[in-house]
Amino acid sequence: MKRQALLAATFLLAAATAAQAQTQPAPLKAEVIHWWTSGGESAAVKTLADAYRAAGGEWQDTPIALGEQARSVAINRIVGGKAPTAAQFNTTKQFYDIVDQGLLNNIDDVALKGGWDKFLPEVILNVIRVKGHYYAAPVNIHMPTWIWTSKAAFAKAGIKSDPKSFDELFAALDKLKAAGLVPLAHGGQGWQDNTVFSAVLANVGGRDLYLKVYKDRDPAAIKSEAFKKVLLTFKRLHNYVDKGSPGRNWNDATAMIINGRAGVQIMGDWAKGEFNLAGKVAGKDYGCIAGFGPKSLYVIQGDVMVFPRSSDPNTVKAQKLLASVITNPVTQVAFNMKKGSVPIRTDVDASKMDLCAQTGLAILKDKSRQIGNGEAYMTPDQNGALQDVISNYWNRDIPVEKVQKEIINALQD
Amino acid sequence: MRGSLLRRQIRRITPWTALLPLALTVLVGYLGGALWSLFISTTNSRTFPSTEFVGLDQYERLFDNERWLLSLHNLAIYGVLFIVACMVIGFLLAVFIDQKVRGEGLLRVAFLYPYAMSFVATGLVWQWVLNPDSGLQNALQQMGWTSFTFDWIIDQDKVIYTVVIASVWQGAGLVMALMLAGLRGIDEEIWKAARLDGVPPWRVYVSIVLPMLSATLATVFVLLSTAVVKAFDVVIAMTQGGPGTASDLPAKFIMDHLFGRANLGLASSGAMVLLMTVLIIVAPLLYVRSRRKEAR
Numbered sequence: 001m002k003r004q005a006l007l008a009a010t011f012l013l014a015a016a017t018a019a020q021a022q023t024q025p026a027p028l029k030a031e032v033i034h035w036w037t038s039g040g041e042s043a044a045v046k047t048l049a050d051a052y053r054a055a056g057g058e059w060q061d062t063p064i065a066l067g068e069q070a071r072s073v074a075i076n077r078i079v080g081g082k083a084p085t086a087a088q089f090n091t092t093k094q095f096y097d098i099v100d101q102g103l104l105n106n107i108d109d110v111a112l113k114g115g116w117d118k119f120l121p122e123v124i125l126n127v128i129r130v131k132g133h134y135y136a137a138p139v140n141i142h143m144p145t146w147i148w149t150s151k152a153a154f155a156k157a158g159i160k161s162d163p164k165s166f167d168e169l170f171a172a173l174d175k176l177k178a179a180g181l182v183p184l185a186h187g188g189q190g191w192q193d194n195t196v197f198s199a200v201l202a203n204v205g206g207r208d209l210y211l212k213v214y215k216d217r218d219p220a221a222i223k224s225e226a227f228k229k230v231l232l233t234f235k236r237l238h239n240y241v242d243k244g245s246p247g248r249n250w251n252d253a254t255a256m257i258i259n260g261r262a263g264v265q266i267m268g269d270w271a272k273g274e275f276n277l278a279g280k281v282a283g284k285d286y287g288c289i290a291g292f293g294p295k296s297l298y299v300i301q302g303d304v305m306v307f308p309r310s311s312d313p314n315t316v317k318a319q320k321l322l323a324s325v326i327t328n329p330v331t332q333v334a335f336n337m338k339k340g341s342v343p344i345r346t347d348v349d350a351s352k353m354d355l356c357a358q359t360g361l362a363i364l365k366d367k368s369r370q371i372g373n374g375e376a377y378m379t380p381d382q383n384g385a386l387q388d389v390i391s392n393y394w395n396r397d398i399p400v401e402k403v404q405k406e407i408i409n410a411l412q413d
Numbered sequence: 414m415r416g417s418l419l420r421r422q423i424r425r426i427t428p429w430t431a432l433l434p435l436a437l438t439v440l441v442g443y444l445g446g447a448l449w450s451l452f453i454s455t456t457n458s459r460t461f462p463s464t465e466f467v468g469l470d471q472y473e474r475l476f477d478n479e480r481w482l483l484s485l486h487n488l489a490i491y492g493v494l495f496i497v498a499c500m501v502i503g504f505l506l507a508v509f510i511d512q513k514v515r516g517e518g519l520l521r522v523a524f525l526y527p528y529a530m531s532f533v534a535t536g537l538v539w540q541w542v543l544n545p546d547s548g549l550q551n552a553l554q555q556m557g558w559t560s561f562t563f564d565w566i567i568d569q570d571k572v573i574y575t576v577v578i579a580s581v582w583q584g585a586g587l588v589m590a591l592m593l594a595g596l597r598g599i600d601e602e603i604w605k606a607a608r609l610d611g612v613p614p615w616r617v618y619v620s621i622v623l624p625m626l627s628a629t630l631a632t633v634f635v636l637l638s639t640a641v642v643k644a645f646d647v648v649i650a651m652t653q654g655g656p657g658t659a660s661d662l663p664a665k666f667i668m669d670h671l672f673g674r675a676n677l678g679l680a681s682s683g684a685m686v687l688l689m690t691v692l693i694i695v696a697p698l699l700y701v702r703s704r705r706k707e708a709r
Contacts, residue, residue: 068673072672075460079461097459097461098460101461188655188656189655190653190655190657193657242546243545243546244544244545244546244547246566246567246652246655247540247567247651247653247655247656379675380673380674380676381675381676381679383674384669384670384673384674385478388658391655391658392657392658392659393657395655395656395657395659396569396657406479
């Protein structure tokens with residue numbers, strides 16, 4: 001008898017638990033692969049995880065250091081049939097091959113419901129929308145070609161205010177040099193050389209030339225006098241770097257700005273993380289210039305989440321929830337304040353963000369000033385080949401005409 | 414009777430079974446991998462392997478690529494200098510220690526010590542030492558030798574030699590250890606006989622000892638050659654292939670295109686060229702060896 005009662009009780013308990021489980025569905029589990037591993041970056045990704053949890057999901061974090069590494073792990077797992085729920089990529093053509101293979105779920109209804117077409121910059125839309133479908137949720141906008149200035153170094157060199165044109169920039173660099181400082185803090189690694197080049201192309205070349213070279217890869221534009229001037233201006237900057245520049249990491253170059261040893265650095269807004277860590281304040285200790293002139297371009301780079309193919313309804317639900325949480329205005333501000341980037345939408349409350357981010361958001365409101373990073377238009381392969389040419393030109397004395405030919409060659413299909 | 418037959422059978426099979434895992438690894442992993450790369454190198458594969466045959470297009474593109482040609486050129490410089498310097502320095506160190514010097518144990522450890530370091534650590538250390546702003550040059554200049562300059566690491570034309578220096582520093586100790594083992598294996602009687610005949614020691618080393626060490630030399634050569642072909646981490650840690658692409662090596666070119674640039678096809682064709690180069694160098698060596706064995 002006793003045994004029977006016990007059995008019955010167990011059964012009842014089991015039934016009750018099952019019923020409870022039915023009324024309260026298990027949280028939607030989302031495994032996310034990303035490469036936000038540095039201190040500031042993990043703080044940023046935590047805001048995403050918190051927001052996702054608050055929306056009723058379960059965030060499973062899979063951080064992998066280095067973008068290249070994280071992307072290849074994601075691709076291998078997608079191919080191997082053990083895909084994560086979401087994976088980080090850059091706002092570039094990096095994930096187009098996976099789209100072509102039909103290995104991603106689209107998030108059309110989230111994009112439609114969220115009205116993405118209305119608030120997302122054209123550049124981002126053009127990257128995430130492939131053949132009419134939305135394959136990625138944008139997370140942030142980084143601007144790779146900010147010009148950072150050290151107020152301390154400028155004061156020492158007797159420079160009153162931040163330069164407002166490239167000519168003024170060169171004048172400032174000359175003064176810094178005369179004052180015995182390192183004028184341009186530069187890390188001589190291929191991608192950083194390429195970043196400086198993009199800054200010159202955007203500021204000296206202007207929108208049309210920028211697009212003709214990066215997007216159309218037009219040989220006539222590359223052969224033009226205007227582009228030659230861009231290349232020569234870029235090369236002229238090399239006169240202002242110090243001997244220790246080759247191979248230097250970007251954050252070591254930023255440290256030179258922070259301690260006033262150097263005057264200017266051209267680097268993405270992730271550099272703000274370094275300034276923040278050192279307790280420096282934008283506008284007081286350092287200046288940030290997005291570009292020269294009232295029509296200067298805002299180069300858009302950033303990260304997106306893609307959602308690997310799955311037919312499991314729970315996974316699909318999790319992916320959609322994640323996409324809408326990430327693009328939500330509140331999450332956007334929280335994440336980007338930590339990350340140093342700016343939100344993907346301008347309809348947010350930016351009052352808590354720093355001076356540079358506010359400057360950036362203000363520029364972004366003007367559609368004619370938005371432009372994509374080189375990789376938004378070129379395949380990783382073309383971008384890499386271009387970087388090789390640019391980096392060689394930066395480091396070696398090569399006739400500019402030869403460089404023009406090499407660039408045409410590098411950007412061929 | 415039957416039992417012993419069975420036992421004999423088992424005994425005959427055992428070594429083969431023991432070798433099976435390795436054989437499979439070689440067949441599937443190495444040979445299979447090489448064949449797969451060969452196949453991929455004739456397709457237009459990008460992020461994913463594709464089956465669209467494009468013939469030798471990738472190879473054409475490869476040899477049209479200045480960076481690839483430069484990396485091959487660098488590999489040749491690096492390979493020859495690294496192997497020769499390691500063997501010469503390693504041999505001299507071994508001979509030095511073989512003189513029954515005092516504190517032999519300590520010296521041996523000191524010379525072998527760098528080998529315990531990974532190439533990554535080696536690269537980083539030498540990057541710091543050679544950095545003209547904060548390293549050796551700066552230190553000596555501050556000590557008063559103001560005219561001292563050693564900035565090869567930022568010089569496009571000389572940077573590859575700094576990679577050689579770092580690699581030799583790391584590898585010479587191992588060569589010394591191997592050579593020393595060889596030297597210790599040489600019969601004392603030979604030395605006594607040479608001394609009786611009044612042959613100077615250097616002559617004994619060159620004309621008698623070195624030829625006797627030919628097996629050790631071959632081993633050292635093969636070890637160093639494999640280190641050359643797979644050299645990758647030291648460049649990554651030291652120069653990241655820079656300034657520009659001046660210190661690029663084929664392995665780095667291949668890795669860049671395999672992952673960052675999502676171009677499996679081009680990366681595979683590079684890997685095949687590298688494999689061919691190795692085979693061209695190693696095949697004659699193997700041929701000579703097999704002939705020698707037959708002759709014996």
